[in-house]
Amino acid sequence: MATSLITYRECLKQAIREALQGDERVFLMGEDVGHYGGAFAVSKGLLQEFGPERIMDTPLSEAGFTGAGIGAALGGMRPIVEIMTINFSLLALDQIANNAATLLHMSGGQLNVPLVIRMSAGIGRQLAAQHSHSWEPLFAHLPGLRVLSVGTHEDARYMLAPALLDPDPVIIFEYTSMLNLEQELQPVEGGVDISKAKIRREGKDISIITYGTGVYKALEAAAELAAAGIEAEVVDLRVLRPLDDETILASVTKTSRAIIVEDASRSVSVSSEVSARITENCFYDLDAPVQRLCGAEVPIPYPKHLEDAAVPQPAQIVSAIKKLLQHA
């Protein structure tokens, strides 16, 4: 019997609904989350279900409402702040970097900020340079934050709950291009762990280390490679800060080869950091230099063929791995 399919969007919505039902201190605020139903329809219907005190439309004031979210968290609430897209997040970056990330340490442990900030990210909708940013590395750079990347339906459904239980600020990246994607979803008893990376497919020949939209691309590539007799292991980082070294290094130690895949541009990226850690910690276990497939170092262009060419695609993952293993 076929398990029912669910969209990534519906997973996100169920997670928010569950959070609102489970804790009166939780409320959602952001641009167009209420009357409009969410810019990407993630919160559609929640205003009618929970009312305007729990689903708060905000003006276009990313700094203002993100700061208010931090203040409300200090005041005992458990806000979910939605920044419509990562592209607008820099308008709130002062609040995130200078307040959310610093207050606990700077106050000598007195003031923690239990805040969740969700934002949609990713490219692939021909929105040109100002609406196609992959700034995950920028947030992953900041001590004091927990930075999560939702690369699967499982995490779309289950990451929010533990994020809201975290006493410290959590940034969650969701991916617009995946919203309509349907997958089977298995219930996860006890929820997911937001401190660990996860092996999404086991393999012995190479570790494909990725996050976000890279996860399903890597799984697609791994399936194709399997047909060619190559067993690739897919490591979904999930947590971009603090990185789960243990899972990453264990996988690479096992496979002896690593390729890191991400949409963000190559220089000073998540892959730079992961690559450095692999080299620092298991250099002598490697059979080949660590490889990286990253976004092109350009502002993302509008036309489809250029946009596609600006980020790694499954076919490139396949060919890069075949080349590395000399199956090409």
Next chain:
Amino acid sequence: MAKKGTKTKTTAPLAPELAQKLLYQMLLIRRFEEKAAEMYTKTKIRGFLHLYIGEEAVAVGVMQALRPQDNVLGTYREHGHALVRGLEPNVIMAEMYGRQEGYCRGRGGSMHLFDAKRKFFGGNAIVAGHLALAVGLALADKKMQRNQLTCCFFGEGAMAEGAFHEAMNLAALWQVPVLFVCENNLYAMGTALRYTHAQTDLTLKGAAYGITAAAVDGMDLQAVMEAANTAAATVRKTGKPYFLVCNTYRFRAHSMFDAELYRDKAEVEEWKQRDPIPAFSNTLLQQQLLAEADLQALEARVNEEVQQAIDFAESCSWEPVEEMSRFTYSEKKT
């Protein structure tokens, strides 16, 4: 509507006990900071040190209108607010010395005094960045139906920041109980009000958001008290924000690095004629709420407390380097 805060008027005498307490608070700020400046030159205190000297009547006049359960947020020029809020001079000085016995284990220093117990939320050093936090704290109070207000201090320099305008709009839109207090000392670091604001009647910027706004002579303690009492009572009664501009002046340089090239010494001297401390103590002497001997006793008490703070700070220890990473994340999960 906006009112000008320049009129001088005779106010009813205060109760003697209250009068002496307020004078004590202003004196404590003055002497504490004079000593801090001295210790800065002796390299006991480093980094930035922003002195509040000259502006004491604002913190003292406003804070007496607050209750212990209210939230208070200040800027990086917040020693005075911290002292008036009841933070201990010893522990503040230890923080300024960078010692682990300080409020923030010495990690924040002069600009980042926090005391969760007294609901003192900084010590915030990105200009206008804390205004949105104030809105959020008040929003939490409103949602949790706690009858308390949030008092947020900032300078007129902050009013040119987008964060100010976003916070004012949100506070008015959401109808949350924030008392916004602008300490207009006429200079955003070294640039005069007339060079930074197209509209120099600052109250209009509150009124533009539908927020009740008033201005007061910030050198006149009793005038500030009256204005603050009205403002706080209005916020408590209506649950809505209120915008109070206190026109004041900083007698000292912006920070210890400031050579003060941007203002005339004559201007500083002119404002010093309006020093709130002698002005208030003279009033009290005239009203016979204070005798010369009381004044001397008060001075002696303050000087002793300041010396104790120094002695305490000198005796304090450094946070071990091994502990530097503590509290980057909470030690207790959930």
